Amino acid sequence: MVLCTFLTLLQFLFEFIMSGKNERTFIMIKPDGVQRGLVGKIVQRFEEKGFKLVAMKMVWAEEDLLKKHYADLSSKPFFPGLVKYMSSGPVVPMVWEGLNAVKTGRFMLGETNPKDSAPGTIRGDYCIEVGRNIIHGSDSVESATKEINLWFPDKKKDVVDWASWAEKWIYE
Ligand code: IDP
Numbered sequence: 001m002v003l004c005t006f007l008t009l010l011q012f013l014f015e016f017i018m019s020g021k022n023e024r025t026f027i028m029i030k031p032d033g034v035q036r037g038l039v040g041k042i043v044q045r046f047e048e049k050g051f052k053l054v055a056m057k058m059v060w061a062e063e064d065l066l067k068k069h070y071a072d073l074s075s076k077p078f079f080p081g082l083v084k085y086m087s088s089g090p091v092v093p094m095v096w097e098g099l100n101a102v103k104t105g106r107f108m109l110g111e112t113n114p115k116d117s118a119p120g121t122i123r124g125d126y127c128i129e130v131g132r133n134i135i136h137g138s139d140s141v142e143s144a145t146k147e148i149n150l151w152f153p154d155k156k157k158d159v160v161d162w163a164s165w166a167e168k169w170i171y172e
């Protein structure tokens, strides 16, 4: 009981610290997005929205890393195909920062299945099938933290803390 209350308190504190303008989300352009030359367009959308890029790289991910990234889906029938797809070419993992970055990032992506994604969203505009949906985005602050640690393990070197001159024109 005491432990439970303590853990809830810790989680609240964690979410409080991670909220606000410093909230971070993990966004990754999948192999089909890279192959189809959509990296620039996708980066542009997040930049134009006003989010701040704090980490980005290109990597041809090992299956082990992808299995960890998608661990919660390991029992799904599409899991082997998902890992094969994600390891079929380079990906571009990124960290974007800003107010409500996780939730807004998901809105910008659209639904998991592009057929349900509204025009104007990334998946709504650039893809057709769920198994080739070009982009990943964290679904909660907690999973964002996990994913950022997984893909950018050296927090000091891999993720860059910098002040944006545009900030005072984006936030009131
Ligand atoms: P999300 O990417 O919108 O968070 P998740 O349910 O977490 O969606 O699924 C992770 C990824 O697994 C999806 O983006 C998609 O690439 C793939 N996926 C999900 N459902 C299916 C399916 O029914 N068939 C094939 N691939 C799927």
Ligand code: MG
Residues within 6 Å of the ligand: 137, 139
């Ligand atoms: Mg997901």
